[in-house]
Amino acid sequence: MEPLLKVENLRIELTTRTGVAPVIDNLSFELGAGESISFVGESGCGKSMTALGIMGLLPEKVGRIASGSINFNGEELTTATAKRLRDIRGNDISMIFQEPMTSLNPVYTVGEQIAEVIRAHQGLSRKAAWDQAIELLDAVRIPNAKGRVSDYPFQMSGGQRQRVMIAIALACEPKILIADEPTTALDVTVQAQIFDLLNDMKRQTGASIIMITHDMGAVAEMAERMIVMYAGRKAEEGPVEQTIEHPRHPYTRGLISCVPHIMSNISEERHALTEVPGIVPSLSDFGQNRCLFASRCNMVTQKCLEERPTEKPFANGQKAACWYAEEV
Amino acid sequence: MTDSPLIPTEEIPEARHPFAEAWEMFRRNHAAMVALVVLLLIILAAIIGPYLYPVDPFDMVWSPFSPPGADGFLLGTDYLGRDLLAALIHGARVSIVIGLAAAVVSVLIGVTVGALAGFYRGWVEELLMRITEFFQVLPTLLFSMVIVALFGASLPMITFAIGIVSWTAVARITRSEFLRIRELEYVTASRASGAKNGKLMFRVILPNALPPIIVQAALMVGSAILFEAGLSFLGLTDPNVVSWGQVIGSNRQYILDASFTVTIPGLAIFVTVLCISLVGDGLNDALNPKLRQR
Numbered sequence: 001m002e003p004l005l006k007v008e009n010l011r012i013e014l015t016t017r018t019g020v021a022p023v024i025d026n027l028s029f030e031l032g033a034g035e036s037i038s039f040v041g042e043s044g045c046g047k048s049m050t051a052l053g054i055m056g057l058l059p060e061k062v063g064r065i066a067s068g069s070i071n072f073n074g075e076e077l078t079t080a081t082a083k084r085l086r087d088i089r090g091n092d093i094s095m096i097f098q099e100p101m102t103s104l105n106p107v108y109t110v111g112e113q114i115a116e117v118i119r120a121h122q123g124l125s126r127k128a129a130w131d132q133a134i135e136l137l138d139a140v141r142i143p144n145a146k147g148r149v150s151d152y153p154f155q156m157s158g159g160q161r162q163r164v165m166i167a168i169a170l171a172c173e174p175k176i177l178i179a180d181e182p183t184t185a186l187d188v189t190v191q192a193q194i195f196d197l198l199n200d201m202k203r204q205t206g207a208s209i210i211m212i213t214h215d216m217g218a219v220a221e222m223a224e225r226m227i228v229m230y231a232g233r234k235a236e237e238g239p240v241e242q243t244i245e246h247p248r249h250p251y252t253r254g255l256i257s258c259v260p261h262i263m264s265n266i267s268e269e270r271h272a273l274t275e276v277p278g279i280v281p282s283l284s285d286f287g288q289n290r291c292l293f294a295s296r297c298n299m300v301t302q303k304c305l306e307e308r309p310t311e312k313p314f315a316n317g318q319k320a321a322c323w324y325a326e327e328v
Numbered sequence: 329m330t331d332s333p334l335i336p337t338e339e340i341p342e343a344r345h346p347f348a349e350a351w352e353m354f355r356r357n358h359a360a361m362v363a364l365v366v367l368l369l370i371i372l373a374a375i376i377g378p379y380l381y382p383v384d385p386f387d388m389v390w391s392p393f394s395p396p397g398a399d400g401f402l403l404g405t406d407y408l409g410r411d412l413l414a415a416l417i418h419g420a421r422v423s424i425v426i427g428l429a430a431a432v433v434s435v436l437i438g439v440t441v442g443a444l445a446g447f448y449r450g451w452v453e454e455l456l457m458r459i460t461e462f463f464q465v466l467p468t469l470l471f472s473m474v475i476v477a478l479f480g481a482s483l484p485m486i487t488f489a490i491g492i493v494s495w496t497a498v499a500r501i502t503r504s505e506f507l508r509i510r511e512l513e514y515v516t517a518s519r520a521s522g523a524k525n526g527k528l529m530f531r532v533i534l535p536n537a538l539p540p541i542i543v544q545a546a547l548m549v550g551s552a553i554l555f556e557a558g559l560s561f562l563g564l565t566d567p568n569v570v571s572w573g574q575v576i577g578s579n580r581q582y583i584l585d586a587s588f589t590v591t592i593p594g595l596a597i598f599v600t601v602l603c604i605s606l607v608g609d610g611l612n613d614a615l616n617p618k619l620r621q622r
Binding site: 055057060061086087088089090091094095097098099102103104105106107108117120121165168169 | 449450512513514516517518519520521522523524527532535536
């Protein structure tokens with residue numbers, strides 16, 4: 001079966017003061033209908049750029065898709081007209097953002113903002129769109145939806161605002177929902193509620209979810225497949241459980257060992273929390289023909305510095321871009 | 329509900345509507361409140377005054393230069409024996425209407441130019457801002473005098489002449505607000521839900537850019553009244569309607585003999601513009617979130 005979204009050899013370039021840097025370098029992945037995948041990686045690895053690239057929302061004049069293809073439901077998005085992309089955005093592919101405090105417009109009520117999207121894409125009457133907004137608020141479990149629909153964003157808490165964002169994103173029953181670190185700004189308890197909600201909504205609407213995060217816990221909670229990004233390249237891809245169980249890339253291994261574990265018995269010996277030493281290379285170093293993780297890797301050899309690793313597939317569906325993937 | 333007992337229902341402290349909060353801030357500014365009351369009285373006088381005091385300001389009703397209070401004329405008579413109180417009341421209408429209309433004209437031009445420049449950036453911004461700068465360096469009084477002299481001294485033309493020389497400040501404020509707001513997350517979020525450019529500009533960004541524009545517009549009403557007074561002082565006014573500046577202009581030769589004929593309309597202009605400025609200042613405090621905490 002054809003995947004819903006198929007990204008092939010995508011290269012996104014950003015123009016910086018020092019020149020052109022490939023923030024996304026030769027990225028390929030597929031997303032099936034009803035599937036959820038997660039993009040993981042540190043800040044500056046190109047996770048959000050992937051999302052913006054799919055949405056056609058790369059920063060004007062700075063970012064552009066240099067080559068490759070994004071195929072959505074049989075339609076090529078990299079060459080689609082601005083008008084066609086507008087029709088797709090919010091209707092077929094929608095997005096929720098990291099900061100619920102700032103991603104709602106402060107001068108309109110939440111109901112107006114939900115109804116607006118419905119009216120724009122489905123041409124419903126004002127009244128019908130408003131009624132649907134109330135239903136959606138109820139669906140995202142905002143208590144007393146009828147009363148809160150005419151609240152302004154400042155009258156709501158962070159978790160409630162993120163629910164409203166989810167309601168807006170799901171208003172037109174999109175085929176793909178992109179969630180860009182949807183819970184980073186929220187309390188842990190609220191995070192769990194939002195994950196529950198997203199999983200429920202996914203079951204109900206059958207939407208595919210692309211979740212962008214740096215939280216391994218969120219990955220385990222939400223996704224079936226994960227893609228680990230490093231410096232604009234795919235480091236590893238695979239089914240979540242198996243990848244976490246046995247990562248095939250030193251970077252993935254590092255990320256996983258960074259997650260602290262809560263122990264029920266505090267007298268138990270605790271493992272020292274490990275870190276991945278060093279930082280993500282700066283944009284100007286992106287795109288070189290070598291392994292970009294080499295400077296932080298404890299398995300580095302001369303070969304890593306001389307040639308970009310190719311992707312090695314494993315029998316269980318994992319793929320890792322490391323010369324020594326078998327040995328990790 | 330599905331909330332577990334562990335998780336308290338999310339509640340946030342009493343938040344108030346921004347308008348209520350702004351009004352609260354405005355009310356705390358005593359000078360602005362007094363100015364607002366005076367201004368409302370002036371506007372009221374302009375609206376119903378002519379009915380309460382039905383004297384034609386162009387009628388010669390008494391001997392010239394009758395001082396205020398004498399012979400039953402509260403504010404005296406001018407050099408042709410016309411009632412100054414009637415001139416003041418009728419002149420208020422013209423001054424205020426021109427002030428408001430000119431402010432509307434310049435807000436319309438300024439917001440359009442500033443919004444397009446701030447939203448589209450690039451060559452659109454370059455072009456529009458160069459045009460704005462061109463209008464900024466024009467000597468404003470001279471330019472509007474030329475317009476009125478060329479196209480005739482009717483009220484609409486005077487309004488237009490004032491508006492066309494004073495929109496630049498609005499354009500620059502609008503552009504700077506647009507530059508700031510267009511980068512905010514809710515604009516990207518609207519874009520991500522498929523909003524068109526026109527909607528992004530005027531329904532998403534503009535309402536959030538309004539506070540400083542409103543303040544500027546309020547102040548502009550005051551400067552437009554001054555401008556109109558200046559033009560009519562120079563005789564560039566519709567001779568068939570009385571305005572405060574025109575009264576000053578026509579009596580200026582007699583300033584030494586009967587200073588009240590010039591002082592009284594001058595005071596009217598002064599008080600009105602002062603009140604507008606104070607109200608504008610109060611609005612600035614009320615609408616500027618950075619001053620809220622004080």
